[in-house]
Amino acid sequence: MPRRIVDRMCRSIHTLHNFEPSATSEEVHAAALQYVRKISGSTKPSKANQEAFDRAVHEIAHITQHLLNDLVAVVPPKNREEEAAKARARAVASGRYSAA
Incomplete structure (x- = not known):
């Protein structure tokens, strides 16, 4: 049986x-770029792959925007600043971030 590797989603995609x-x-667009970078294994594509890379980012951003527009939320929206503060507090508590 092949070994399955379970990896966390790219931390830059929120x-x-x-x-x-x-x-x-x-x-x-930033989320689409991070997704394409992750699955391609490249942060900077070669000249030969640049067009395909850019097209993928554009298409993924486009469909992502459609998805966000079509999703229905059943709970009130979260406040961005409050959620960012919670994430920073978790990072500090876990030792991944030092409050300077």
Whole structure:
């Protein structure tokens, strides 16, 4: 039986659904870029792969925006600043981040 490797999603990709204010097009593009980088294994594609890389980022950002527009939330939206403060507090508590 093949060994399965379970990896966490790229830490640079954050939840974009059900926040107030809504995700910006820049945030959607950044998530798409991180996704393509992760699955391609490349942060900077070669010249031969640049067009395919850029097209993938564009298409993933486009469909991601459609997904976010179509999702229905059943709970009130979260506040971005409050969630960011909670994440920083968790990082400090775990020793992954030092408050300077």
